[in-house]
Structures are given as structure tokens and as C-alpha cells.
Amino acid sequence: ESLELMHIDQALARINAGDYGACQGCDNPIPLPRLKALPHARLCIQCQIKLEKSGFRDWSELVESAYDSIES
Numbered sequence: 897e898s899l900e901l902m903h904i905d906q907a908l909a910r911i912n913a914g915d916y917g918a919c920q921g922c923d924n925p926i927p928l929p930r931l932k933a934l935p936h937a938r939l940c941i942q943c944q945i946k947l948e949k950s951g952f953r954d955w956s957e958l959v960e961s962a963y964d965s966i967e968s
Contacts, residue, residue, distance in 0.1 A: 900936075907936035919943050921955050 910916040917926050921943030930937050939947060939955060952958045 903936040906938070910938075921946070 917931060919926050919940040920938045924940055926937055926940050947955055947958055950958045
């Protein structure tokens with residue numbers, strides 16, 4: 897329950913910042929049916945699938961991993 901509340905708080909912060917509904921992975925709009933089903937969604941379905949296949953829990957971890965592999 898506390899995790900769900902954290903996600904809701906983050907969604908409210910995105911609303912206040914004016915970037916609610918934009919995918920944090922690709923910046924494309926998150927489709928309305930996805931937001932209706934999961935109002936605190938941060939990623940579009942395609943980016944969510946990439947995240948789940950990567951094994952990381954958060955998009956920022958996936959991005960950091962990509963940058964680390966470029967620097968190595």
C-alpha cells in the first residue's frame with residue numbers, strides 16, 4: 897500500500913510540474929486507456945516492456961546501465 901501511495905504522490909507531482917502523461921522513457925504521450933487503467937503510469941507500454949525485459953526495477957537504472965556500457 898505504501899508503494900502505491902508513493903506512485904500516486906509521484907503522479908500528483910508530475911501533474912503539478914506539467915509533465916503528467918508523458919512517458920519518462922521516450923517522452924511520447926502515454927495513451928489515455930493506459931492512464932485510465934493505471935493513472936500513475938510513468939512509462940508507455942513499449943518502454944514498460946523494455947524495462948521489464950531488462951531486469952531493472954526503474955527506468956533510471958536502465959538508462960544508467962546503458963551509459964555505463966557506452967563509457968566502458
